[in-house]
Amino acid sequence: xxxxxxxxxxxxxxxxxxxxxxxxxxxxxxxxxxxxxxxxxxxxxxxxxxxxxxxxxxxxxxxxxxxxxxxxxxxxxxxxxxxxxxxxxxxxxxxxxxxxxxxxxxxxxxxxxxxxxxxxxxxxxxxxxxxxxxxxxxxxxxxxxxxxxxxxxxxxxxxxxxxxxxxxxxxxxxxxxxxxxxxxxxxxxxxxxxxxxxxxxxxxxxxxxxxxxxxxxxxxxxxxxxxxxxxxxxxxxxxxxxxxxxxxxxxxxxxxxxxxxxxxxxxxxxxxxxxxxxxxxxxxxxxxxxxxxxxxxxxxxxxxxxx
Numbered sequence: 322x323x324x325x326x327x328x329x330x331x332x333x334x335x336x337x338x339x340x341x342x343x344x345x346x347x348x349x350x351x352x353x354x355x356x357x358x359x360x361x362x363x364x365x366x367x368x369x370x371x372x373x374x375x376x377x378x379x380x381x382x383x384x385x386x387x388x389x390x391x392x393x394x395x396x397x398x399x400x401x402x403x404x405x406x407x408x409x410x411x412x413x414x415x416x417x418x419x420x421x422x423x424x425x426x427x428x429x430x431x432x433x434x435x436x437x438x439x440x441x442x443x444x445x446x447x448x449x450x451x452x453x454x455x456x457x458x459x460x461x462x463x464x465x466x467x468x469x470x471x472x473x474x475x476x477x478x479x480x481x482x483x484x485x486x487x488x489x490x491x492x493x494x495x496x497x498x499x500x501x502x503x504x505x506x507x508x509x510x511x512x513x514x515x516x517x518x519x520x521x522x523x524x525x526x527x528x529x530x531x532x533x534x535x536x537x538x539x540x541x542x543x544x545x546x547x548x549x550x551x552x553x554x555x556x557x558x559x560x561x562x563x564x565x566x567x568x569x570x571x572x573x574x575x576x577x578x579x580x581x582x583x584x585x586x587x588x589x590x591x592x593x594x595x596x597x598x599x600x601x602x603x604x605x606x607x608x609x610x611x612x613x614x615x616x617x618x619x620x621x622x623x624x625x626x627x628x
Contacts, residue, residue: 323591324364326507326574329373330567336375338382348374360386364591365510369393369503387518391510397503397565398492399510402536404517411606415520418605428466430604431528433612435472436463437545440617442479445548448619448627449555451482467528472544483555497554499565504550504573505543509536511577511591512543515598521605542597545614549576549590552623579620587621 327343329336334355335346342357343366360382368375368391383390384405392401443456455478459471480490484497491498516523516539526537534540553576562569577594580587588596593615600613619627 323578323589325358325362326365326367326510326577327358327363328367328369328570328574330369330570332370333372334370334374336373336379338376338379343379348372360388363388365389365391365507365514367391367393367506367510369397387514389510389513389517391506393506396493396495397499397506399506402510402513404513404523410520412520415602415606416522418607419521419525419602422605425465426604427527430601430612431467431541432463432465433614434527434541434544435467436460437614437617438472438547439463439475441545441548442475442551444617444619445552445555446479446482448552448624449483455482483551484558495565496563497558500554500557500563500569500573501550503565503570504554504576505547507574507577508543508546508550508594509539512546512594512598513539515595516542518595519598519602521598521602542594542601545597546590546594549579549581549620549623552619556623556626576620579622581615581620582618583615588615590620 329345333348335348337344337346338360339357341360343360343363344357345355347353347355363383363386366383366388380390380403384403387405390403391399394400439456439460443453443460446453446456456475459475462469463471476490480488488497490501492502513523513536521538523539524535524537527541529537529540531537550573553573557569557572577590579590581590581593583593583596596613600609600611603609604612618624
């Protein structure tokens with residue numbers, strides 16, 4: 322079992338710890354208990370509602386298990402995240418290696434990530450019947466450090482090809498944009514957990530440099546997996562779902578459990594993210610030379626849905 326993403330989406334709920342379980346309680350009327358989840362089964366806990374309260378004991382127990390507690394804004398974007406400061410037995414050694422990594426290495430790693438993301442975007446476009454040649458052309462041009470910013474050039478072409486020329490990616494908008502926000506929040510939480518568990522510091526990024534972003538490395542490593550969320554939103558839109566609902570949220574959460582093809586066979590997206598973070602730590606300490614990125618291709622169930 323690879324764990325569960327748990328979202329609290331209803332208002333006025335109280336969360337507390339009881340005998341190793343997360344307990345959810347209504348705060349109105351008879352204050353009924355609404356459900357329990359074993360803490361050891363949780364990959365991430367997402368707070369996406371108003372009027373929530375939670376005990377300190379619960380937050381401590383989550384961080385001890387390396388479970389991110391994610392706080393969401395009204396647009397379903399993560400605005401805060403509580404993560405452990407002690408996630409790996411080699412953490413100090415890996416922090417030191419991460420800090421010591423030179424620019425040539427960082428530039429090479431970022432080029433690997435950009436190529437992987439562009440490959441996945443091209444495959445998504447091809448699968449949805451959109452022109453993929455513009456993205457495939459960019460893949461061949463990626464250089465160390467991506468000095469030509471082909472990752473951003475690809476994004477500008479990609480959104481219009483995938484969702485139509487009128488679509489604009491805007492985190493403050495609703496509809497498809499809100500669905501993308503939510504899917505990325507789930508992916509970001511899972512990636513943050515993997516980064517911390519690998520003994521890496523989430524703020525010390527490979528490429529992202531925003532001084533106000535405490536999750537720069539997380540945002541670097543989730544890039545190759547974003548197109549999977551994009552494709553899920555495209556499929557939901559094709560089936561008439563264009564708003565954030567409980568059904569669309571469940572579908573987006575399930576995305577990280579779908580199997581992708583890797584060198585080790587069919588592997589859930591969540592495990593692919595974990596392997597990528599672990600491989601980065603191994604690169605930093607000199608145990609390997611390249612990142613463990615998924616093979617280019619769609620998750621198996623999504624590919625079946627398109628056929």
